[in-house]
Amino acid sequence: MxxxxxxxxxxxxxxxxxxxxxxxxxxxxxxxxxxxxxxxxxxxxxxxxxxxxxxxxxxxxxxxxxLKSYETIFADEIIYNAFFITISRTLIQTVLNVILTAMLSFALSRREYVLRKFITTAMVITMYVNAGLIPNYLLLQRTLGLGKSFWVYIIPTMFSCFNMIVMRTYIIGLPDALVESARIDGAGDFYLFWRIIFPLMMPVAATIALFVAVGAWNAWFDTHLYNAGKVRLHTLQYLLKMKLATTSNSANAAMTSAEAAANTTLTTPITIRAAITVVSAAPIMAIYPFLQRYFVVGLSIGSIKG
Amino acid sequence: MRRAKASTGTALPDRLGLSKHSFWHTLWQQRQLAFMSVPMLLYIFLFNYFPLWGWITAFMDYKPVLPLLENKWVGLENFKWLFSRPEFLGAVRNTFAMAAINLVFGFVFPILLALFLNEIRRTRFKRTVQTVTYLPHFLSWVIVVGIAQTMLSSTGAINQLLVSTGIVSRPVFFLGEGRYFWWLVGFIHIWKECGWNSIIYLAAMTAIDPGQYEAAEMDGAGRFKKMWYISLPGIRSTFMVLLIMNIGYLMEAGFEIQYLMGQNVVMDWSQTIDIFALKYGINRGQYSRAIAAGIFKSIVSIALMTSANFAAKRLGEDTLL
Structure with missing residues (x-):
């Protein structure tokens, strides 16, 4: 009571x-x-x-x-090369992707543009219809011959439809008067985009740059599929992935199932693996907390309309 | 509106004798916009539409040495082969099972987290929790699987905890037993993405008018009543949009984690349709069969997507299409 x-x-x-x-x-x-x-x-x-x-x-x-593990991994010059490849692909991919996606989203945000509907529809369909792993592999590897080259990291990832829609939503939300008054002063569309709209897109562009950069930094499957045979093009994540693979496969061959699971870490010293993990994750870990306010804003924009 | 532009253009369409209002005339005036968008259109035709052409090989006995159209047509033979193979049926089952687990976990946990984060009044504490829970999202799957293997090994932290609290008497071989695999994938996904996925719900909750909570308080609603009757309905439209989208992507149960974490001994539980396609297509060169598996996946995805969208429309919700 x-x-x-x-x-x-x-x-x-x-x-x-x-x-x-x-x-x-x-x-x-x-x-x-x-x-x-x-x-x-x-x-x-x-x-x-x-x-x-x-x-x-x-x-x-x-x-x-x-500090032995770090001494060991930094004694091997392959890690410097992997760093170089990872950083280059991340930078090039991010800059290209953000600028091209922003440019397209600007064009598709102009209501008077005659190809607007057609191109938008063609873009949106690609979000739902995907040819799949093998046809894409055949295109890049056989038709375009991009295997064993750095460009396989850049060319297939220059553009993202989802990000385009997020950016377009953002541009449509900007006041119309900005564009109209510049038009009256005789500004062309390039000028409008580059000098007026793009600078205003910084919050959303920063968010998308972060997404693209994280994706690029963390990618390993394209290396695995196209560049496995070329050590000079290996990325950090791929180096780490190979350490993982050697451990679990050799464990599988030698032991029974239960033991294999228990001892996956026997062959490559667990400490070395941990050190590569730390080295390959550290750059993003150091950056993301400072970008927090950007990606929260960016994600909210995306949620307005898928 | 376009007057300013028209005067700057060279009158190419005029010289070609096109009328002032024709499509090509307008396009010429808008050539800067076209320059910004048409190359990307060509790009997606090459990278997204052209590969669809490869689907016809699913109806052939495709040998890469021959020119494409000189291969023998076999009708639905490859699909029949797939559905007669327990390995493929297992892959379909695994894809659906893990997709379903991810779908349910992927909504329940982030929404719960957002609800409880929304109750925290101290901004700095809230920010700290958010920053910490976003962290795993930025780790690659290679790293996450590596960490999971360490945590789940017989000497790992989880087994130590289970043994020392007496829940189990001997260490559990989490990664070596197929029946754990789906759930491990589900929980690891949650560990990685829960905080990140809560962002969007939290943003929707902060947009709710505080007056609603005050009014509810006047009426004597407690904390949980307010969550149930105000916060949850407040994120309804966000939830519906995400639900439709996620049902469309249901077949993407994940590829990287299963590929990286699935050792041979758990293959019956870890192999998804994508891994099956990769194995048959790239490792064994059976392109036709692998592409047939991919087509099956795409068709199921599109069917799921359109029916989810249709259902949402019937229920009077916002839709995507």
């Missing part, structure tokens, strides 16, 4: 007594722990001594501190 009375009292007046905020905060802290633990654990393993790490049981801090 008293409990019910108290509960009603707190609902009516003493709202601050509620324990909900504390439970909620505790839940959030648990969530952050679950999110961060595997990441911090990987960093800890990468700074741990290799043989000691095999015992397992490393938590949030290295048990036997060692």
């Amino acid at each position: 008293t409990d019910r009375l108290l509960a009603r009292k707190s609902r009516n007046g003493l709202r601050k007594r509620s324990i909900f905020p504390y439970i909620n905060a505790a839940g959030m802290i648990l969530l952050m722990f679950i999110t961060l633990y595997p990441v911090v654990n990987t960093v800890a393993i990468s700074f741990n001594d290799g043989t000691d790490a095999l015992r397992g049981g490393i938590g949030l801090w290295p048990r036997v501190f060692s």
Whole structure:
């Protein structure tokens, strides 16, 4: 009885007594722990001594501190090359993709443009109809002969339809008067786009640049499919992927199923793998918190109309 | 509106004798816009539409050495072959199962997270939680699978926790047993994307008029009543748009995680249609069969997409098409 009375009292007046905020905060802290633990654990393993790490049981801090793994991976010059390839592809792909997508979205946002409907429809259909893995592979590999070249990273990814729609929605939301007054002053469409619209698109362009850059940095499958045979073109993620593959395959061949699963980490030292993971993830980890306000805005724009 | 432009153009269409209002005349006036868009149109014709031509090889016994149209036509033979193979049927089942798990988890967890984040009043704490939960989204699948293998190994953190709390007596071989695979994929997806996917719902919730909450409070609604009757209906249209979109992409149950994490011993549970196509097409050179598998996937996707859109229209919701 008293409990019910108290509960009603707190609902009516003493709202601050509620324990909900504390439970909620505790839940959030648990969530952050679950999110961060595997990441911090990987960093800890990468700074741990290799043989000691095999015992397992490393938590949030290295048990036997060692920089050996980082020395090993940076002693191999292939990682510098992989860095160079990854950075170049990310930069070129991002700049090209954002400018071309923005340009197209500007053209398709002009209501008077005669090809607007046709091109928009052709673009939107591609979001739902996809020829699939093999026909695309045959096109790039056989018809265009892009295998074993750097351009296979750039050419198929110059444009994204989804991003175009997000950008177009943003441009349509800008005041019409901007375009109209520039038109009256005799400005052409290039001038309009480059000098007036594009500078105003910075929030959405930054969001999309981030998406594209993350996708480019994290891509490994194109290397796997087209450039596996050319070490000079390997990306960071692909190097890491190969470390993963050698461990699980050799484990499979030598052991029974259950043991294989248990010991996937035996062949490539777990510490080396952790160190490559840290090195390949660090650049994005360092950047994304500062771009947070941009991508939140950008995602909200996208949600207005798929 | 176009007067300013018209005077700057060289009168090429006039010399060609085109009337002032013809399509080509307008296009000439809008040539700067055309220059910004037509190359991209050609680009998608080459990269998105031209490969569709490759679909005809699904009806052939295609040998890459021959010119395309000189291959033997076999009708639906490749499709019959696919559906007589338990391996392909298994891949279809796995694709659907993982897609369904991802779809349900992918809505439930981010919406719950957004609801509870929305209740946090301290802005800095809220921002911190958000920044932390976005983090895994920026990690590649290669990294995430690597981390998952470490976490799930017999000496990994999860087994240590399970053994030390007495839930299991011996370490569980998570990655070596097929029956765990679908759920692992589901949970790893959530770990990676939950925070990120909550952004959009949280943005929709912040757009709700605070007056609604105040009015509800006056009427004596508690915290959970407000969540149920105001916050959730407030994100309804966002939810519907995302639902239709995700049903359209249902067949994309994910490829990278299954490809990277599925070892041979769990192949019966991990192989999706895409992996099947990759294996038969690229590793074994059976292009016709692999493309047939891809066509099946595309047709199911389009059917799902249009029916979801149709259903939404009937229910009076916003639609995509």
